[in-house]
Amino acid sequence: MKRIFELTTSDIENLNKNKLKDIISKSEGRTVMSETIISYTPYIREVSNLELAASFGADMITLNTFNFEKPFIFGIDGGANLLSSIDNLANKIGEQIRDNLTNKDYIKNIKKLVGRMIGVNLEPVPEGSTYERGYRLNIENLNKVKEYGFDYIVITGNPNTGVTEKTICDGIKLAKEVLGDSTLIIAGKMHGAGSGNIYDEKSIKSFIDCGADVILIPAPGTVPGYDLDLAKKIITLVHDNNALAMTTIGTSQEGSSKSIIEQIALNSKMAGADIQHIGDCGTFGIALPENIMALSVTIRGIRHTYRRMAQSILR
Template sequence: MKRIFELTLKDIEGMDKNTLIETIKNSEGRTVMAETVITVPPLIYGVSNLELAAAFGSDMITLNLFDFQRPFIFGIDDVGVNLSDVAGALSMMEEIALKNAKDTEYVKKIKKIVGRFIGVNLEPVPEGVKYVEGRKLTEENLKRAREYGFDYIVITGNPNTGVNETTVIQGIELAKKILGDKLMIVAGKMHGAGSGNIYDDKVLRDFVKAGADCVLIPAPGTVPGIDLDLAKKQIDAIHEEGALAMTAIGTSQEGAQKSVIEYIAIQSKMAGADIQHIGDAGYSGVAFPENIMALSIAIRGVRHTYRRMAYSLNK
């Protein structure tokens, strides 16, 4: 079996959930996930943040603020839109987004452009919290995620959404019911999200029991109190329940100096992380590209990083 940084587009397109999970396990803690905000113009004109993250070493790319009712990715869908004509641009983008919503091949087409596993954040916000319907974890949005061809979903909460451990468990249970074995389910909290951090490993075990294939925790050094010892204890608990573990940099430290990223990466690897996530808060909806590469090099060296960066989509 190939390791994740050896996969070509053909490998990725033909891979089911269970094989993806085994591939990540076989990669021995050397899987990189980058998150991107897709609702803002990209960091580099003419290149989407997804493509940029892929070019700098990501194996998996998670879309943040993706709206299932109006899918639109800046850097891809806005090609040909004259943004200087505000009224005309808004009208054209709305038209494109509504057309995308009806296209069940939409994400599969994105995957052909990017050449990586593509996932999406879905947020189990509590009742009464005002939030965009297309971004919520609902039965309708889960069905669309399955139809569009996403490889995985991430059940978590953006800042100030009020997402908590109870709503995450409810979200996992609903996702498992709708998705079955079609998509990998990643769940957990990268930071407080307005309701506090999770320190009790029993909660993480409950996430697995509810149906999560991978549980995420804050990477050591990213939220107060999460150090190597606690991260290792939490990851050991996740592994004991039979799930993958992912550490996440979701506290804007993706915009820190490379030495911080390298330190977090090695700490996460020592703790036993199967996947290492780097967030979207650098400039304009993506981590500093150099930091994505620094994370990759720290956990798998230049040989495998450059392999991932250089693989042709047409192989």
């Protein structure tokens, strides 16, 4: 079995969640996930943030602010040239959204372009929320997750969305019911998100009991009081209950110095993380690209990092 940083585009085309979970587990804490805000124009003109993340060593790429009712990814679908007239740009975006809504291979084609596993954030907001429906975790969007062929979903809460432990658990149950064995379910909180406790072991256990395959927690040093010992304690609980653990940098420290990224990455590996996530707010909807590479080099060295970077052009 190949490790995750050895997979080529053809390898990832037919992975189900059980196979992916097994590959991540056997990669011994050397899996890198990069999150990108796809509603921003790209960091580098004419190169999407997804392609940039892949070329700097990411294995898994998570789309934040992907709108299932208005699917459009800046840099992939266009919109990078803001020098054109606003009216012309708006018309082109509208046309592309209509095409994407009916194109069942939309995400599958992006996976072939980028050569990485692609996932999406879904927000389990409470009833009565004014949050845009295209971002929410609901039956309609979960069916589209399956139809488009996303490899995984991330159930979590952006700040001030009203997401709680209960809404996350309810979201996990619904996702498991709709997605079955097709899609890996990642769930948890990478920061307070304006509400709720991120330190409670009972909450972590409840996410596993509800059916999450991977539990996400803050990386040591990213939120107050979340140190190596606490992270290790919670990750041990996760592993004892047959789930995987992902540490996350979701506090804009993805825009910190390289030495900070290296420290966070090494502590996360010592804590036992199976996946290390780096967030989307370094600059222009992506971590500083050199910090994606720094995280990769820290947890798996130059040899595997350079291979991963070169595999951006392998099929």
